[in-house]
Amino acid sequence: MDIVIKLSQFLLSLSLLIILHELGHFIPAKLFKTRVEKFYLFFDVKYSLLKKKIGETEYGIGWLPLGGYVKISGMIDESMDKEQMALPPQPWEFRSKPAWQRLIIMLGGVTVNFILAFIIYIGMAFAYGDTYIANADLKDGLLIENKAMNVAGFKTGDKIIAVDGEKIIKFDNDMNMKIIMAKHVLIERNGAEQTITMPIDFVDQLSKQEKGPLVSIRMPFAITSISEGSVNTALQPKDIILSLNGQPTRYYDEVTAVLKKNTNKTIAATVLRNEKEVPLTVKVSKDAKLGIGIGALGIESLEKLGYYKVSKQEFGFFESIPFGVEKGKDQLLGYGKQLKMIFNPETKAYKQVGGFAAIFNIFPNTWSWEVFWNITALLSIMLGVMNLLPIPALDGGHVMFLLYEIISGKKPSDKFLENAQMVGFVLLITLLLFANGNDIYKAIVGK
Missing domain, CATH: 2.30.42 (Pdz3 Domain)
Known part of the structure; x- marks a missing residue:
């Protein structure tokens, strides 16, 4: 059941991001009267799971969940439709449109990704507020x-x-x-x-x-269970150890430190039980254990016990806007720093580049809309930034050539664009293999 919940979140988030990204290309293309031949969620290599033609566009779902696409007439893209490009340009084709219109069409996907992330952060601020210590x-x-x-x-x-x-x-x-x-x-x-x-x-x-x-925040040593055969039967579930051997032990790490110094000894202890301090003795094993199970307390319990004061800031609709925008900006800048580290060989951060398995593992085994939307917003930023990289076959590669055309007044030849697309495609496949290869390696070695 856990894997089903995890997979459901992964597919829902991925589908949402892909559809909205492609809509970012589709809508301006239609506004500029450019024909869109296909709109697909996932890739339809050889066949589709589902498809339906409405007007001039075929809408469908492919079987290969590695992304999605819109096929725009008269555009050199991953379809490499050379036959269409060999024919004279038509008014409805991408190549016939002014450079500024083509630029807007190509920037539409990443623009939607960034806007989506900011909208999610604004919505989360309004719905959940900001909880912190x-x-x-x-x-x-x-x-x-x-x-x-x-x-x-x-x-x-x-x-x-x-x-x-x-x-x-x-x-x-x-x-x-x-x-x-x-x-x-x-x-x-x-x-x-x-x-x-x-x-x-x-x-x-x-x-x-x-x-x-x-x-992480320091937690008290809270007992959840007494192991079978434990000699420390004086302890009870829900006890919190306050002192050992005469030393105050407010936190878990302080308890473990005292236990390590008193192996194979019987020492005095004080526990908090039903809001009262109870003195007793405990036997420490040779491996510094008490024969008990321990667990973390919830933030509300910690606040009630006087460990921490939890602050929660609520936002009205208009108040949530600047907070969400600031959150989105921080995440965007943070991801930019991550990319910079990845491209710096000295950091060796490239070893941690992950593929679909890494993304899948970000999602928890339990369903939480707050966590889901937080991850989806971050993935939307990642998708937007990655697509802006100046690599042919990515949106950023098309934007790079369009900016060159606008600035120089010269349009790159179709042959050059075809070759650049092939180079970009090889680069993308290499990056995909590297990222997913990292996932496989980590799964094998357990890191």
Whole structure:
């Protein structure tokens, strides 16, 4: 059932993005009276799952879910329809339209992608608001267990003050990505500030560790169950350990540190049970365990226990617009930084480029509209940026040649465009094989 939910989200998001992207080309083409021969979700190599011709356009669903397309008459595209291009230009064809109209048609897809992302962020702000913990309220710092972070110089208890000169106001889901993209991180440790310079190959170092957050809020040691055969029967589910061996243990990491120092010993403990402090003793095993199951508390429980104050900002319709636009802008700039890292061999970030399996794995096993829309907005930005790359066969390649024509007044020959399209197609196939090959390699080696 989990895989069905995951797959449903993946296909719904992908279909939505493809259809809207292609509509971005379709609508201006029709406005400029340009014939659109086909409008397809997914590729119809050899045959279609579903098709219907309405007017001059065939609408359909292909069987190969690697994208979608609109086939515009008189345009050198992935169809490589040389027979049509050999005939005299017709008034309804793409090649017969002024360069500025062709430019608008080609920019339509990515324009829709960017607009869609901003609309989603605005809608999410209106529907869900903004929930976060103020960075100033993280008085005991953050939990940092990632080995790559430790090697970079971070320790549990550090407070993140600023990233690349930008002061951190709130702790939210974007914190981890900001650190991944960072060159310098200002932290506070034991009351003193210091700057950590991030390793140039930090992304590559992260890939060699088990998946998990770089930083997270510190949690109490909350017991969920008592293992069968455990000697610590004095403990009960829902207990929270407050102290061990006379040492306050407000957080999980503090409990584990005390346990490691007291293996094979019986020590005093204090737990919070039904809002009361209960003293007892516990036996620590030779491997620093208590024979119990532990779990994370929800944010509401943490707030009730006095660990954190959760802030939630609600937005009216008009208030959600600037917030959503700012969120979209941050995500767009952030993805631009990611691309820059990927194209910099020193970062070795290219090793983490993923294909369809990587995108599929972004989606959770449980259905959440908030998570779904957040991922879809990010993928829409990614699709828009990738399509703008100046590679022939992508929208950005067509835009590059159209800008050359507008500036120089000279139109590249059909033969040149055909050859460029073939080169671009080979590049795209190479990138596709590389990205999906990375997915396969990671699946094999388990990284």
